[in-house]
Structures are given as C-alpha cells and as structure tokens.
Amino acid sequence: MTLSDFRQKYIVKCNTTSKLSSPAGLVYDxxxxxxxxxxxxxxxxxxMKWHIGDQNATVIAGTSGSPGNSTTQLNTPLGIAxxxxxxxxxxxxx
Numbered sequence: 001m002t003l004s005d006f007r008q009k010y011i012v013k014c015n016t017t018s019k020l021s022s023p024a025g026l027v028y029d030x031x032x033x034x035x036x037x038x039x040x041x042x043x044x045x046x047x048m049k050w051h052i053g054d055q056n057a058t059v060i061a062g063t064s065g066s067p068g069n070s071t072t073q074l075n076t077p078l079g080i081a082x083x084x085x086x087x088x089x090x091x092x093x094x
Contacts, residue, residue, distance in 0.1 A: 025080040025091075036060075036088060038077035045074045047090055061090060069094065 024040035033052040039045065039062075046062035062074035069075055079091035 024076075024078045027080050027082045027088075029082055029086065036080055036082065038080040038090060040076050040078055045076060047074070047077060047080065047088070060088075 021039050021044045022041035023037050025038040027036050028034070029036070035050045035052065037048045037050065037057070039048060044062075044064055045067035046059045046064050048057040049060045050057035062077065063072055066073060067075050074090065074092050076093035077090050078093055081089045083089070
C-alpha cells in the first residue's frame with residue numbers, strides 16, 4: 001500500500017496483507033497513526049482501520065460479504081470523516 005500527503009508531498013510505502021475492494025473514502029488520524037478506509041464494493045461494504053506499521057487492517061464497521069441496512073451492516077459506504085474529538089462518521093448509501 002502506498003500513501004501520500006499532498007501538503008508535504010510525503011509518500012509512505014507499507015507491506016500489508018489486507019486487501020481493499022473499491023475504496024471510496026479514507027481519513028487519517030495523524031495523532032494515533034490510524035488510517036480509516038471505507039470499502040464500497042458489494043462484497044465488502046465495510047470500514048477498516050489500519051494502524052500505520054501493522055500488516056493487517058481490522059474491520060470496525062459493517063459485515064464483510066453481507067451488505068444491508070441492519071445496525072451491523074453497511075450498504076455501500078461512500079465517504080468517511082473524523083472530527084477533532086475522534087468521532088468517525090460514515091456516509092452510507094441507503
């Protein structure tokens with residue numbers, strides 16, 4: 001995985017075994033070095049948290065392989081944001 005920061009033109013190349021499928025949005029928590037990724041493909045429909053330096057990401061929202069509208073599922077996450085209090089917001093298609 002390669003990450004870049006356009007403000008500082010910083011590029012990080014990391015080894016990871018986690019796979020992404022149609023990432024639709026991402027947000028970086030610089031203080032904790034965590035990257036949150038919204039996977040919008042029907043087969044995934046999840047939000048993943050990847051700590052910089054770790055080899056694997058963790059699914060923190062949604063159920064991989066099971067999109068839907070229940071409280072444990074995401075249908076098609078299209079955007080993601082993190083506020084100053086570390087609250088994570090996900091824009092999901094109904």
